Amino acid sequence: MNKKGFIFDLDGVIVDTAKYHFLAWKKLAKSIDVDFTHEQNEQLKGVSRVKSLEKILEWGNKTISEEQFNNLMASKNDDYLSFIAKMDDNEILPDVPKILDYLIAQEQPVSLGSASKNARQILEKVNLMNKFNAIVDGNDVSKAKPDPEVFLIAAKHLNIKPEDCIVFEDSVAGVQAANTANMISIGIGEKDVLHEADYIFSDFTEIENSFIQELINR
Ligand code: BG6
Numbered sequence: 001m002n003k004k005g006f007i008f009d010l011d012g013v014i015v016d017t018a019k020y021h022f023l024a025w026k027k028l029a030k031s032i033d034v035d036f037t038h039e040q041n042e043q044l045k046g047v048s049r050v051k052s053l054e055k056i057l058e059w060g061n062k063t064i065s066e067e068q069f070n071n072l073m074a075s076k077n078d079d080y081l082s083f084i085a086k087m088d089d090n091e092i093l094p095d096v097p098k099i100l101d102y103l104i105a106q107e108q109p110v111s112l113g114s115a116s117k118n119a120r121q122i123l124e125k126v127n128l129m130n131k132f133n134a135i136v137d138g139n140d141v142s143k144a145k146p147d148p149e150v151f152l153i154a155a156k157h158l159n160i161k162p163e164d165c166i167v168f169e170d171s172v173a174g175v176q177a178a179n180t181a182n183m184i185s186i187g188i189g190e191k192d193v194l195h196e197a198d199y200i201f202s203d204f205t206e207i208e209n210s211f212i213q214e215l216i217n218r
């Protein structure tokens with residue numbers, strides 16, 4: 001049987017947590033007197049926690065001490081976790097379970113490939129932990145997307161060659177990481193934003209099992 005490695009980003013692909021990141025970053029920005037817009041939040045998709053705060057400080061023209069930087073990161077995450085605590089499986093994006101179940105039925109190896117250090121907690125809250133053969137997240141990498149490290153580690157865990165892996169991503173940085181890893185990139189979101197992806201869908205309701213089967217058969 002043909003085996004491909006299927007790697008899923010988490011935030012924006014499996015669950016819509018961007019809104020919680022936005023609320024938490026917005027509160028932080030306000031506390032240091034910096035403006036923070038939805039458009040800027042878009043630019044933080046797929047971007048690590050450290051890099052996100054660096055960008056917000058840059059946009060607001062702020063310089064702070066290392067201690068204050070670490071305190072701000074910690075309080076942002078506390079706020080974010082208070083939203084996560086209330087999550088349940090209603091927050092899984094449409095048709096994600098359908099695709100995961102199809103892959104499992106076809107005995108295809110499946111991994112998470114996320115920048116988030118809260119990934120395991122979120123998968124537990126939405127009850128999807130048991131759908132994955134491997135979980136690679138922000139705790140396992142030293143280089144953030146667009147570096148391909150997270151996806152290459154996932155491929156290794158699945159024991160599948162990178163060129164036989166398929167990545168689902170909603171961020172530009174993530175699509176670039178998948179392309180650099182020599183994997184097939186599937187953008188989930190807007191065509192004009194994710195144009196570097198090999199395939200683009202608005203969401204999983206647009207993806208037929210027959211398309212997944214074609215990827216497996218390649
Ligand atoms: C990415 C999100 O998946 O994870 C980013 O798109 C987030 O918005 C990053 O900053 C890191 O997440 P966390 O949960 O470790 O702060």
Ligand code: MG
Nearest residue numbers: 009011012170
């Ligand atoms: Mg994402």
